[in-house]
Amino acid sequence: MAGAPQTLFDKVWRSHEVSPESADRPAVLYVDLHLIHEVTSPQAFAVLRERGLNVRRPERTLATMDHSTPTLTAQVFGGAPIALDAARRQVRELEANCAAFGVELLGLTHSDRGIVHIIGPELGLTQPGKTIVCGDSHTSTHGALGALAFGIGTTEVGHVLATQCLLQRKPRTLAVNLSGELRAGVTAKDLILAVIGRLGVSGGTGHVIEYRGDTIRALDMDERMTVCNMSIEAGARAGMIAPDETTYRYLEGRPRAPRGEAWERALEAWRALPTDALARFDREVELDAAAVEPMITYGTNPGMVIPIGGAIPQRCGDAAFSQALAYMGLAPGEPIRDRPVNVVFLGSCTNARLSDLRSAARLLRGRRIAPGLRMLVVPGSQQVKRQAEAEGLDRVFLEAGAEWRESGCSMCLGMNGDVVGRGEYAVSTSNRNFEGRQGSGARTLLASPLTAAACAVRGRVTDPRELM
């Protein structure tokens, strides 16, 4: 069919328009998959109850619990109550809501439970060309498989539950073109931190990013998910990567992926999704991936990032910058290397997939974490946990002196009992270094799993290449 050349985003958007936007009305956009969790759904179910509405398509909705849930085995599987009353209430309420409205729930003790953005792809529910939403800004993760996936607020969670649709204005498109081979010791996390450093924390606002180029094509699915996950940290609601053989190999045979003839039909449709050769983006940005170093943040947003061997920049007369450094207890012009570290957190929807754990374990094998340092390793899902244990990774972490937990968001956001103490420095593989994100007064340095492991061994900010 001849037509104007389209981007991957255009194709997914257009095929989900129940009605297109006009000057006075936003588009009505159909949602293929709605993921819900315990923190941003209770008030949405309350609206359904107030108005006497049902969930329109329960089979397109999947619930799990991850944000406020504990990661200590006894609190998850019994033996000890959930320490936080409020979390216990949210867990019970999600169970009751799912039962009342007929929504499938991967509950606290379910073997497929995990961080919502890890289990979607893992189960094969996240597929190219789908529209996927969730009341969580890191929903952008699912774009790694060629889906249009973005975070929504709780009112919109209610809209999707009741109508399977959202009112949306069409965003603009931004191509981030990445070329060159990543150096040894440089990971997908370093790549996306470098991209955010370039775009700034609002550089992607109003846009959907498509990550393109030979660097992206060479990444495996776990790495692509790390890249798309942090799109929101550049202000973009969604990040996408065109599906290719890597995507199809990843999906084939997953429990909820299409099978047999349905798989063949799906493949045919997916192969038509990549951006057409002559399609235009509203904006394009280029980055030489071969020049990217291991990166680490020094401030209170993910755009405040430098190569690990670099010095903290100086920005005279910028009050917010000075406030950020004061919060972090760091000074302009100082190197970040060798700064003492109190806590290392290996986890989150950004970096808690099996390959992340393998990467950190490779560096930790036969080593111990520094005396006095606390390291928490939190697999992204119960499935990742079982796979890691089958490979003996749990023993590597435990023998190194780290804690090995049940899956969940854990220390990424300090609302489930796992927190970093006031004034402490945490090197974290998560996605946000905002003030207080990991606990009141906590100071977060974002880095890759490899860098986090190196920092754990030395007890100081360390370039992982020194230990490889």
Add this chain to the structure above:
Amino acid sequence: MPLEPFTVLTSRTVVLPGANIDTDQIIPARFLTTTTRAGLGRHLFADWRYRPDGTARSDFVLNRPEAHGCRILVAGRNFGCGSSREHAPWALADYGFRAVISTELADIFSSNCLKNGLLPVTVDEPTSAWLIEHPGAQVTLDVHACTLTLPHGAAVPFPLEAFARHCLLRGLDELRGLDELDYLLERRNEIETFERRA
């Protein structure tokens, strides 16, 4: 939840000049364990408003007497970046704010504001700079005209998505409740047609 129609708002401003004030500052995650929308105003900017022992920090702008009764928050660039938590606008609205003005507002935050009768206003650099330099200025926001009127009389236009503007002006009628959800529910036939086609 019924919302008053939003037509014209005149108020003094409170100013938080810093750029990139994120949703974790607006309301830290530890207050997200609630299962209702009510009462979050007391946790607004909790880590800036209170010391670890819970006492108020007298140097934080919201704790100063002149902030009392202000309905308009003026903030630095990219206010509301970060998470999708609607608890951020819930906390702002519960505290008493009805509008946020910045040069740039994060996408999800802005969308969430509109669903809660909180007007997200983006203005140009010079207007923002003037507002930041004049905390407490009495300004008027007109949703009909989409203008911000400064004390010296200048009316600055601001963008507002047409349907969101329509919903703000109508408010939510308790009986009829025309809002986005009703609009979507009325599209039932189109949605069914789409589902059959897909």
